[in-house]
Amino acid sequence: MKLQNRTNRRRFVQGAAVGAAAVGASWLPTRTDRIRAMQDSFDWKQFDGGQVRLILNKHPYTESLLPLVPEFEELTGISVPEPLILPEAEYFQKLLLDLSTGAGEFDAFMTGPYVHWSYDSAGWTEPLEPFLADPNMTSPEYDEADIFKSLMDANRWDLTLGGGTGQGSQWAIPVMVETYVQSFRKDLYDEAGIEPAVTIEQWRENNAAVTSGDIKGIIVRGERGGGMTGTGFISSFRGYGGVVLDEELVCQINSAEGVHVAEQYCASVRESGPEGWANVTWYEGQESFANGSYGQYMDCDFFNALYDDPDKSAVAGQVGFAHCPHAEDRDPFSSLWTWALAMSSKAQDKNAAWYFLQWATMKEQMLVATVEGRNYNPTRASVFDAPEVQATMAEWANGTYLPVVLANLGGFATLGWSPQPEQTFVSTRWDQALQEIWAGDGAQTALDSAKEDIDAHLVDTGVRS
Amino acid sequence: MAILAPPVRRQRAMNKGKVERDALETADIRAGRLMMIPALIIPVLLAIVFFFGFYLTLRNRRLNRGDLGFVGLENYARLLQDDKFWHSLSLTLKFTLTDVGLELSLATLMALALSQPLRGIRIYRALLIIPLMTPPVVGALVWKVLYRSGNGGFFNYFLWEAGLPMQGFIGDPSQAIFSLVAIDVWLYLPFVAIILLAGLQTLPQEQIDAAHVDGANGWQVFWQIQLPYMIPFYIVALFFRVIDSLNIFDTIYGTTKGGPGDATRVLAVNGFETAFPFFNLSYGGAIFVALWLLCTVAGSLLFIWVKRSQAT
Secondary structure, eight states: OHHHHHHHHHHHHHHHHHHHHHHHHSSSOOHHHHHHHHHHHSOTTTTTTOBOOEEEESSHHHHHHGGGHHHHHHHHOOBOOOOEEEOHHHHHHHHHHHHHHTOOOOSEEEEOHHHHHHHHHHTOBOOOHHHHHOTTTSOTTOOGGGBOHHHHHHTEEOOOTTOOBTSSEEOOEEEEEEEEEEEEEHHHHHHHTOOOOSSHHHHHHHHHHHOBTTBBSOBOOOOTTTTTIIIIIHHHHHHTTOOSBOTTOOBOTTSHHHHHHHHHHHHHHHHHSOTTGGGOOHHHHHHHHHTTOBSEEEEESTTHHHHTOTTTOSSTTOEEEEEOOOOTTSOOOBOEEEEEEEEBTTOSOHHHHHHHHHHHTSHHHHHHHHHTTOOOSOSBHHHHTOHHHHHHHHHGGGGTHHHHHHHIIIIIBOOOSOOOTTHHHHHHHHHHHHHHHHTTOOHHHHHHHHHHHHHHHHHHTTSOO | OOOOOOHHHHHHHHHHHHHHHHHHHHHHHHHHHHHHHHHHHHHHHHHHHHHHHHHHHTEEEETTTEEEEEOTTHHHHHHHHOHHHHHHHHHHHHHHHHHHHHHHHHHHHHHHHHTSOOTTHHHHHHHHTHHHHSOHHHHHHHHHHHTOSGGGSHHHHHHHHTTOOOOOGGGSTTTHHHHHHHHHHHHHHHHHHHHHHHHHHHSOHHHHHHHHHTTOOHHHHIIIIIHHHHHHHHHHHHHHHHHHHHTOOHHHHTTTTTOSTTTTOOHHHHHHHHHTTTOBHHHHHHHHHHHHHHHHHHHHHHHHHHHHHHHO
């Protein structure tokens, strides 16, 4: 543990130094200018001497935030001991242990809507609207309305089981948003004379058509509990009219739409995907697509920052974007996820923690994090629309990035899941069913069994009667 | 000429010596008692943790909803009817039998090879310890990379180069458990081999030489002299490895998390997943109590075997 701490500290300081140098060299206002401008309009020194302890997921957002943290310390006088940064699976386990045991080891953390539903209903997260509404606690420059309303709403919930998002308390502030798309190799598609798929059948055909020699047609997440059903798959499932839980919170993953999409999806991965699909993580999918081994990766839109980086990617300039497969008579659908910052209800110094959350989600920081730290997609309209940000995104995926992502954010993208605190069980059990179908089980049988388990679990845990 | 002290002085000296001896003994006893304190505290702490854990299984304690009351043995009754529990139990036994069987067989060969007076054998013995110094979860993560799918995976790259079909390994339900056994064998084979090597090295060389003089071949020497002599060492290795394999968690959670499907969801993974990501601390605890019971039974059987082997 000590070694890990030392390593983290060293990396933290190195990252801060490199980041500070990069920030200093950019066209953006300098650190000193930013601090001076912010101090003019608000008393950032109110909690001088305080402390905020962070736990963060190892993520591009974290990489973009860390170099800016010394600026927060200088602005506020609040110290930020080296954050604990862990890979996603370990991160959520550590956070869960801290929150559930009430240990209070961390004051602020990264989370997102599906995950914090469990925390919110258990009383582990601190409602943020009192801070937002208090002019002594929130800078007049904060401009909450500049954050996309749909993304703020995704992190607002009144604790009603199965509904109530966009109402009630604000549990977290979004810092980046991801929607789901088909990222495909335009060169391979052109060579095969095919267009990106609209339906799931066409998707399967395309994946088979591109599979040749060393290239396989498709890679998607396959790891149980690693967001496997939560990205491209649920987007297609919802694009065919499926719902995970109906209004009475009865599981419907084994509906006709659910079986159809699961059959086609798993068959295609079996025919045209990686041999050990059930072990594929999001980062393995991203790396494998970027190194040119696959014709398509159906997953996060912002992964394109890597695909179109010629220093790191073998497919730069050859990628196209399209919406996830959907029924021909329906609009495309994309689930969405926001990484967001939240405060523990056991935070030692809630005022200092709120100052950190506020500072990290202000325009100034988000702009620097986006431009210098390549944190896409930003959650503030002013940052998203900044000419430099638009110019970068406009070139991505041969010009197809922005139209697809804007269409998603403009209405096709919404939360794919129903709010309730047993989300981890629901998604993990669905993951397991897809792995079973991929391994050869009948889709109807596997999904019936998963539905039975999910319904029993929701009754057992009191989510529904 | 010896000068004898007068009886009174002698008696005094003896008394003084006795007092000093008594003082020393008293100090020794005190020090001994002090040193025993950890030995007394640790079992008490373990017992407290165990009984608290057991008590939790008699309640309905949810991480995200608090304590929902006393349920008695309901969690244990549910275990008996839970197909997933029996599936996990059967996987755990399958993993343990394959893992320990392979480790003992390969470790025997390795110990025999290491006992030969070959050139550079000391260096090889030192290298052998490397996997032992690797934390299991780190070893598992390294192997996860080696097992990666496509030609970006280490093993698949060589299969691909050789024109052979690439494999799913831990991502394929039919190969996953055996791929995990391979990781565990890599981690613990040296440990078992070192125990067996220690056994081989304590065997008097005269017995082997005498057998050779009597015309015994290598196999007969191994089967009739070395193997019976090494049985206590096998039992020690079995004891550690059976208990450890039944408890297998880090290698599996670090790689497959119980998948594909539930092809590698052994008892410890099932218990952890139930207790933490799925929030059911009480039912997860009941699974762990069942695992503890399994380890206790296995450990007791091995202990009885040790006693019997000592008696014979």
